[in-house]
Amino acid sequence: MDIPALQRLLERGRDSALLRFGLGKALLDAGDTAEAVIHLQGCVAQDPRYSAGWKWLGKAHLAAGDTDAAAQAWRDGSTVAETNGDKQAAKEMAVFLRRLQKANASRV
Numbered sequence: 001m002d003i004p005a006l007q008r009l010l011e012r013g014r015d016s017a018l019l020r021f022g023l024g025k026a027l028l029d030a031g032d033t034a035e036a037v038i039h040l041q042g043c044v045a046q047d048p049r050y051s052a053g054w055k056w057l058g059k060a061h062l063a064a065g066d067t068d069a070a071a072q073a074w075r076d077g078s079t080v081a082e083t084n085g086d087k088q089a090a091k092e093m094a095v096f097l098r099r100l101q102k103a104n105a106s107r108v
Contacts, residue, residue: 003027017047025056033064044090051081051089058096071100 003072005022037060059071061086074093077090081090 003030011107015042015046015051016048017043019025020046021050021053023076024053026062028060028063029057031062033060036060037064044073049084051084051086053077054080055089055093059092060099062096067100067104071097074100 003026020039020043024036028036040057058070058073074097078090078093
């Protein structure tokens with residue numbers, strides 16, 4: 001779905017973790033990182049067990065330049081994913097964390 005259609009659903013009171021996820025991901029894809037962060041935070045606030053929400057929240061924070069928030073989202077998301085038995089998502093977020101830590105170490 002396109003961003004305006006998702007925003008209309010939200011305005012009509014159809015708020016849900018899935019809607020926030022879709023809107024946040026679409027906004028991130030469109031380069032609107034600040035709004036993406038807001039909606040992805042809304043996603044995981046509504047459903048803290050939503051592994052993909054945590055993964056994309058970390059990506060949005062990273063795109064916005066907030067590496068600390070990205071790392072925290074991926075740490076939290078990894079815990080959630082492991083609890084849910086979502087091994088693939090846990091592995092992906094662990095890789096993102098390692099890459100971020102490696103990039104930060106090379107800047108020092």
